[in-house]
Amino acid sequence: MATEHPKHAETEFPVHRLIATRWSPYVFDPQPIETAQLRACLEAARWSPSSYNEQPWSFLVASRTDPACFETMLGCLVEFNQNWARNAGALLVAVAATTAEATGKPHPSAYYEVGLAVAHLAFQATEFGLAVHQMGGFDRQRTRAAYEIPEAFDPITAIAIGHPGDPASAVDAAFAARDQATRERKPQDEFVFSGRWGKPW
Ligand SMILES: Cc1cc2nc3c(=O)[nH]c(=O)nc-3n(C[C@H](O)[C@H](O)[C@H](O)COP(=O)(O)O)c2cc1C
Numbered sequence: 001m002a003t004e005h006p007k008h009a010e011t012e013f014p015v016h017r018l019i020a021t022r023w024s025p026y027v028f029d030p031q032p033i034e035t036a037q038l039r040a041c042l043e044a045a046r047w048s049p050s051s052y053n054e055q056p057w058s059f060l061v062a063s064r065t066d067p068a069c070f071e072t073m074l075g076c077l078v079e080f081n082q083n084w085a086r087n088a089g090a091l092l093v094a095v096a097a098t099t100a101e102a103t104g105k106p107h108p109s110a111y112y113e114v115g116l117a118v119a120h121l122a123f124q125a126t127e128f129g130l131a132v133h134q135m136g137g138f139d140r141q142r143t144r145a146a147y148e149i150p151e152a153f154d155p156i157t158a159i160a161i162g163h164p165g166d167p168a169s170a171v172d173a174a175f176a177a178r179d180q181a182t183r184e185r186k187p188q189d190e191f192v193f194s195g196r197w198g199k200p201w
Contacts, residue, residue, distance in 0.1 A: 009183055022126045023183065024133040026084040026175035027165035032065045033089035037128045041161065044124035048117035056097040056110040057117045060147055060155075063090045072146055077158055078137040084175050085135065089162035093143055094118050096154050114156045125161055133160045 007023040009015075042059060050056060062073035073091040074082055085091060096114045100107040122132040138158040149155060167176035194201035 007183060009185070012188060018123045018126045022122055023131060025131045025164045026133070026178045027167050027170040027172075028084070028087035028089070028131075028160065029163040029165040030064065030087040031089060031163055032063060033130060033162060035063075037125075037130065038063070038090055038161070040128070041121045041124045041130070044120040045117040048113070048120045050113045050116075051107075051109050052100070052102045054097070054101050054107075055113075055117075056100075056107055057114045058095040058097070058153065060093040060095065060143075061090060062092070064088070073158070076138050076143040076146060077135060078139065081135045081137045081158070081160075083172070085133070085158075085160040087162065087165065088133075088160035089130070090160075092159040092161065093138070093147075094156050094159060095149060096156050097152060098154050099152050111154075111156055118157065118159065121159075121161075129163070130161055131164045134158070135160065 005017075005021045007021060007025075009020045009023075011020055038061070042061075045057060045059065046055070048055075048057075060073070062069045064070045070091060073093065074086055076093070077085055077091075094114050094117070096107070096110040098107055098110055099105070100110075118132075118134065122134075125132045135158040138155070140155050143149065143155045143158075164179075167179040170176035170179075189200035192201045193199055
């Protein structure tokens with residue numbers, strides 16, 4: 001189903017507007033994010049569920065309103081991501097605590113739970129008309145060194161968050177083309193099974 005939002009997902013079944021319209025743009029409008037909105041996005045992450053309520057996530061924040069801070073985090077991204085993420089209102093790095101407090105052993109689901117928290121953050125951002133673009137493409141060692149992240153914590157993903165820009169006025173045609181491409185997903189039959197592995201439900 002298509003609706004007025006330019007990036008609304010063509011879903012097989014109706015889903016909530018925030019799910020259908022969350023997307024990962026390459027073209028950002030380089031305006032800052034209101035601090036209260038960025039705080040609310042982090043608050044959404046805060047209220048994500050976690051095993052034993054250990055909340056194994058942390059976030060490093062770099063707003064473009066603090067250029068030196070922003071440049072430091074931008075410099076942790078791979079070059080391809082730097083080229084578009086430099087226009088985001090803020091950059092974040094999501095970090096996982098890798099030792100479970102309950103057992104003192106490696107946390108079996110810390111990465112999973114950080115991802116879940118970031119999903120909460122992304123939907124709250126979507127509600128504000130902001131967009132979130134996550135990035136596996138960043139230098140983990142450089143990030144660890146730049147922020148003095150202790151060994152018991154792992155940087156998991158970098159995140160660009162900001163106001164989506166107009167692809168038509170983008171300087172870089174390749175990024176504009178990415179943003180204008182049709183959004184695609186595998187059909188449910190390829191990943192929803194019943195009875196045995198691979199048998200579509
Ligand atoms: C953990 C994670 C890492 C990603 N890493 C990158 C990245 O380094 N560079 C990039 O351009 N997009 C990256 N993406 C964005 C995905 O390509 C994007 O989410 C996917 O194509 C689906 O598009 P949509 O989010 O607009 O629905 C990443 C997404 C996730 C969740």
